[in-house]
Amino acid sequence: MPAGGHPVARNASFARLTPQHVEHFRKLLGHEVNSVTYATDPDDMNLLPYNVDWIKKYRGQSQLVLKPSTTAQVSQVLAYCHAENLAVVPQGGNTGLVGGSVPVFDEIVLSTGRLNAIRHFDDVSGIVVAEAGVVLESLDNYVGERGFMCPLDLGAKGSCHIGGNVATNAGGLRVLRYGSLHGSVLGLEVVLADGTVVDMLRTLRKDNTGYDLKQLFIGSEGSLGVITAVSLLTPPRLPSTQVGIFAVSTFEDVQRLFIAARRHVGEILSAFEFWDRTSQQLVETQLPTAGTPHLFDAPFYVLLETQGSDADMDREKLERFIERAMDEQKPLVENGAIAQDQTQARAFWETRENISDAATTAGACYKYDISMPVPVLYDLVNDAKAHLKQKGLYDSAQPDQDPVRFITGYGHLGDGNLHLNVVARDFTPEVTQAIEPWVYEWTQRHQGSVSAEHGVGFMKPKYVSYSKDEHSIRIMHGIKAMLDPKGIMNPYKVLQ
Amino acid sequence: MPAGGHPVARNASFARLTPQHVEHFRKLLGHEVNSVTYATDPDDMNLLPYNVDWIKKYRGQSQLVLKPSTTAQVSQVLAYCHAENLAVVPQGGNTGLVGGSVPVFDEIVLSTGRLNAIRHFDDVSGIVVAEAGVVLESLDNYVGERGFMCPLDLGAKGSCHIGGNVATNAGGLRVLRYGSLHGSVLGLEVVLADGTVVDMLRTLRKDNTGYDLKQLFIGSEGSLGVITAVSLLTPPRLPSTQVGIFAVSTFEDVQRLFIAARRHVGEILSAFEFWDRTSQQLVETQLPTAGTPHLFDAPFYVLLETQGSDADMDREKLERFIERAMDEQKPLVENGAIAQDQTQARAFWETRENISDAATTAGACYKYDISMPVPVLYDLVNDAKAHLKQKGLYDSAQPDQDPVRFITGYGHLGDGNLHLNVVARDFTPEVTQAIEPWVYEWTQRHQGSVSAEHGVGFMKPKYVSYSKDEHSIRIMHGIKAMLDPKGIMNPYKVLQ
Known part of the structure; x- marks a missing residue:
């Protein structure tokens, strides 16, 4: 069984790579530098970057990387693979998070690296x-x-x-x-x-x-x-970007602030990100050199960005909006700051962008990329805390011995996209089994998606049924069979 | 052969409607009022609105209209039709322009009229x-x-x-x-x-x-x-809407104005429509009671609309933009007006919206809905004029006898969507053959689409190949065969 994914066996209908195959590809592409990388040892240093994904969770055993430079070459490569029953994994920048772009076994890597016009x-x-x-x-x-x-x-x-x-x-x-x-x-x-x-x-x-x-x-x-x-x-690049970070008391207020922002700065709103106190603390404690501004303590933080054509108007609009949000009888915003220059704007974004790395640094981090209707978005974090507490894994009488140390949520509020991070001391079967499939079942109950933006890849084929009905999955299989009857394209991925 | 479309024969594999079928549908749906409309004569006045499309170009011969009120009922109706080989045409508001929503022969009309929760x-x-x-x-x-x-x-x-x-x-x-x-x-x-x-x-x-x-x-x-x-x-409804009409000298300037608008009022821009002098003249002469403002004479007109959260700022931004466009060394805008109130804004929009009816009123109107890259958009109108002149049908030495009276272009510039209208004295084979397939071949040469937004329906299946390659069409047939193996769903439409 390959590391990091669901257990599968190599599909015996695929051919094994032979020297004749390699010879054929060399004839097709070999007149161009770096177009064919072959080694008998998949751990060869020239192959390794293509066999291992960037979070180093998945590792394949391919002996061959092909880099065609034209569509015609891609066509010739695939026609030959199809005729010879050779399985293929297409690979772009290899930055995916679900093992979709590396081989599972000995699939040929077809890199798009030279298709760059x-x-x-x-x-x-x-x-x-x-x-x-x-x-x-x-x-x-x-x-x-x-x-x-x-x-x-x-x-x-x-x-x-x-x-x-x-x-x-x-x-x-x-x-x-x-x-x-x-x-x-x-x-x-x-x-x-x-x-x-x-x-x-x-x-x-x-x-x-x-x-x-x-x-x-x-x-x-x-x-x-x-x-x-x-x-x-591509949309026009507008000259004015404004960024603010705001302290908010409750998740309900985060939602109310979002609604108000769409009304009052809707035409220039370009991002509405949120995170919780735990996320903020993780960034401050784990990545303290990152220049994270510790502006205020709050249960929730919102990063709001605008993009527009007129800096003065945009800024006036944003300031007026925030003043109004602070002046309400029950203020939507407790505290906040609008970046005064690009350096400060960059620091604000850094806080948000460092959360994922801070959680990874803090321990063995289980990461989930869930989307669901916005009103129930943060319930998943609260319910996960209650669930793991009830299992005796979190927030017990002796917190310094709890297997789970932090449970935190952050993400793209405007898209209903939550990144749930569960930071344990170690990856253990006990913790894994307490979280999965609980988190997927929770998502299904709330009409959510078990993969908002990261995809299915090698990691999640068995979880697709939590987000798609049986008929949809049947139709997907039908389309796959129609377009790729031998199943040579990125096998073991997406569909089970 | 049915009127208005390509010649087809009724598919003999479909069953003819029998009293037993009707009885079955009455049992399924008949306990609800208006859910089953049946008559032996397809011209029965209760059936006619479902058999004829709203431009009255297409006319089917259905004897039965079904209006299920739940998804479960739709499922029961289709399961039965599938088992009995009965063809079905789904129908919404029946406002399409390509005959897609009316029967071609005796297909059962499945109306969505009661699925309205x-x-x-x-x-x-x-x-x-x-x-x-x-x-x-x-x-x-x-x-x-x-x-x-x-x-x-x-x-x-x-x-x-x-x-x-x-x-x-x-x-x-x-x-x-x-x-x-x-x-x-x-x-x-x-x-x-x-x-x-x-x-x-x-x-x-x-x-x-x-x-x-x-x-x-x-x-x-x-x-x-x-x-x-x-x-x-659905996006938030923003409180401020501004509308202006502007006179522009050349189609190149229309494009430059569009580029500038996206830069300077991009975040609030909600529509950028254009039409030519002939369109304006047709509205002024054919629909003179429509309250069309005759503001200025120009080769091209642009209607620009903004939607935003702050009326004062939006208006200032728009006015500043137009002033700048008029002040350039080579002014982008010759003349123009921004609506002072909602009534005037409505009148501005009416001019644009009346063009289609004005062209129809002016004679036998051939209408084409083409999309293509913006830079070549208006070339189609100029080339159509040259082409029909060269055929001796337009702009001859005796213009009062020309078979083609007006050739005009208007549309959604921002979407690259041109409505080409060719107004002839009568629909004649001579004119038809001079325009088609010439207009489709022109579109294909310019990488355009022969149906930008109206669809294929019954009118254009034979023209799909002008916009889609053979492999795409083969895959479409494969998907159709997989999801509807008996071909009972809206037959004779979309695919040939």
């Missing part, structure tokens, strides 16, 4: 056509120089690829303002398992000619084909 | 769950009373159903600001051809657990199943 940019509409391997930050810089911005922003932007972002339907920090990739992606070029190139690479905001097939590939995690190019709608 | 509303996130038959305007009023608005707005809102809107992926006036339904629709409940109820009715902004199947049904025009309920993300 920007094919087209329309400076009227802001529509860009980029190949799958363009790094998100490079893409953002490219459109940024032309007055636009990527609608997508996430921590890994310096290394993740736009193709991988689309394949995993990455969410991130500004879904609230710019929506999901299901709205921003206007077209895709995809190579199917048998090498067929499907050209859905339109640059149109509206197109109602038949079923919107590209949507199937957004979030399919490479299991239906390889995305080779993306047409993306 | 609003099931749930979350006033933190603005997510509403409505049954398919809720009229768009009613839905907008419902969420409006709670401080939100439908992200979708179109002329037919007083009669179209939200289920039909989703089934046709309706676009309309505010896609520019609020995006397409592929982003706003968070969940669907769908009944498949065999009666299976697929529950994808989540109220989550983020959910990455497997393939996003609901997307297939958005824009499938009832050919894959019946949408019975919709979960929709």
